[in-house]
Amino acid sequence: MELIIQKYGGSSLASPQNIREAAQRVVRRSQQGVRLVVVVSAMGDTTDDLIELAHQVSARPDGRDLDLLISTGETVSAALLSMALKSLGQDAISLSGAQAGIQTDGYYSQAHILDINSQRMERELARSKVVVVAGFQGIERTSEDVTTLGRGGSDTTAVALAARLKAKICEIYTDVEGIYTADPRVVPEARKLSEIDYEEMLELASYGSKVIHPRAVEIGKLYQIPILVAGSGSQSCGTLILEGVNMEAKNKVRGVTFDMDVAKITVVGIPDKPGIVTSLFEPLARSNINVDTIVQNASVQGITDLTFTVSRGDTEKTLEIILPVTESIKAQKVVHSTNLGKVSIVGVGMQNAPGYAARMFHTLYEAGVNIELITTSEIRITCIVEEDKIPTAVRSLHRAFELEKED
Ligand code: ADP
Ligand code: ASP
Ligand code: MG
Numbered sequence: 001m002e003l004i005i006q007k008y009g010g011s012s013l014a015s016p017q018n019i020r021e022a023a024q025r026v027v028r029r030s031q032q033g034v035r036l037v038v039v040v041s042a043m044g045d046t047t048d049d050l051i052e053l054a055h056q057v058s059a060r061p062d063g064r065d066l067d068l069l070i071s072t073g074e075t076v077s078a079a080l081l082s083m084a085l086k087s088l089g090q091d092a093i094s095l096s097g098a099q100a101g102i103q104t105d106g107y108y109s110q111a112h113i114l115d116i117n118s119q120r121m122e123r124e125l126a127r128s129k130v131v132v133v134a135g136f137q138g139i140e141r142t143s144e145d146v147t148t149l150g151r152g153g154s155d156t157t158a159v160a161l162a163a164r165l166k167a168k169i170c171e172i173y174t175d176v177e178g179i180y181t182a183d184p185r186v187v188p189e190a191r192k193l194s195e196i197d198y199e200e201m202l203e204l205a206s207y208g209s210k211v212i213h214p215r216a217v218e219i220g221k222l223y224q225i226p227i228l229v230a231g232s233g234s235q236s237c238g239t240l241i242l243e244g245v246n247m248e249a250k251n252k253v254r255g256v257t258f259d260m261d262v263a264k265i266t267v268v269g270i271p272d273k274p275g276i277v278t279s280l281f282e283p284l285a286r287s288n289i290n291v292d293t294i295v296q297n298a299s300v301q302g303i304t305d306l307t308f309t310v311s312r313g314d315t316e317k318t319l320e321i322i323l324p325v326t327e328s329i330k331a332q333k334v335v336h337s338t339n340l341g342k343v344s345i346v347g348v349g350m351q352n353a354p355g356y357a358a359r360m361f362h363t364l365y366e367a368g369v370n371i372e373l374i375t376t377s378e379i380r381i382t383c384i385v386e387e388d389k390i391p392t393a394v395r396s397l398h399r400a401f402e403l404e405k406e407d
Helices: 016-030 046-057 063-070 072-087 119-126 154-164 198-206 214-223 276-286 312-328 356-366 387-400
Strands: 003-008 035-040 092-095 102-104 113-116 130-134 137-140 146-148 169-174 195-197 227-231 239-242 255-271 294-296 303-310 333-346 371-377 380-386
Touching: 003 016, 003 154, 016 035, 016 072, 035 072, 035 119, 035 154, 046 063, 046 072, 063 072, 063 146, 072 092, 072 130, 092 119, 113 154, 119 130, 154 169, 154 214, 195 198, 198 214, 198 239, 198 255, 198 333, 214 227, 255 276, 255 312, 255 387, 276 303, 276 312, 303 312, 312 333, 333 356, 333 387, 356 371, 356 380, 356 387, 380 387
Parallel strands: 003 035, 003 169, 035 130, 092 130, 102 137, 169 227, 195 239
Antiparallel strands: 102 113, 137 146, 227 239, 255 303, 255 333, 294 303, 333 380, 371 380
């Protein structure tokens, strides 16, 4: 019998009524003669509330304690969904991340899955149970401490389980009907895509589109798991993420995305010598701080400036780490700003097709948006702009590239 993984997001499980509805959907799917593993997120805003609670008792909560706390949101959902399924006559079992055999590294709040021991899940599936797994959580391999996978990480649990259990498809149910050409909350005329390539989705997700966790897309691509993103309350067909879609599409831009979580740090007046950049970035890497855009100016009289971005939550930690280094290398000063955002256009068709960058810059210029930094990949162009200009920038780009039109 085929195995399907379903994942229900927080907004689809926000109330007991929502949980009963999700249970009905699971039962309907199970009656189609498939085996099911269902991954759940915490109800509604539970994770935010738990983080807030932690900060009410400690300015800097310990990472291990925080993960134990925030993992409870998903545990609650798993237990409740399993109860709801049983009340509908569907045999089910709820499992924590640890019980599902999800082993991770030890980076609290951003742990990566290293392995999944699937024996327990397979045993329960063989007993014709629907297996309900708490998303977002795992245990560190040796200490068996509870870890979490990063915000939005239940998607990653779901696709990782699909890969491990060799599922036919991973279905992600959320509060929108699929993947759109832009966040429909910001661009009302955004169009739902029927399919999107892994690579494009990975760039969109990594550059802010939180409809799916980037690491879930990465795993999907690696193990070639088709991922369906669809509305939990709707019968419409959603968007399928898979390999090699629309390579020759007419409209080469597939989507526009934005990210408000940007802090820019500039080290001014650095002596331009070998080894200096390493001395700045090595300690950041050791502390697991993800550095994104990096721009080093051409040096003038042996002195240069270096600008890079990190996520806002990492600003304080980054400054703490680099300030002693900048003193020792005799840089002049360090300045930072947190009122910035990134706006990106993404499309596999853009590689080797000239003119997209020029059109993007011209559109932003006409919309009165000043560009602070630019970065690109083969299939993405990103501009860092003032945060309050982001909605204007996203809408203007969506219009300029005619993304509302059918391809
Ligand atoms: P869940 O709780 O189900 O995990 P999320 O809030 O994490 O849901 O993700 C769904 C949200 O992603 C949508 O409500 C939407 O605002 C946002 N989003 C951002 N970009 C896009 C996009 N390109 N297409 C669809 N939704 C998007
Ligand atoms: N509950 C977690 C979060 O809010 C994980 C998830 O929803 O995927 O980030
Ligand atoms: Mg999510």
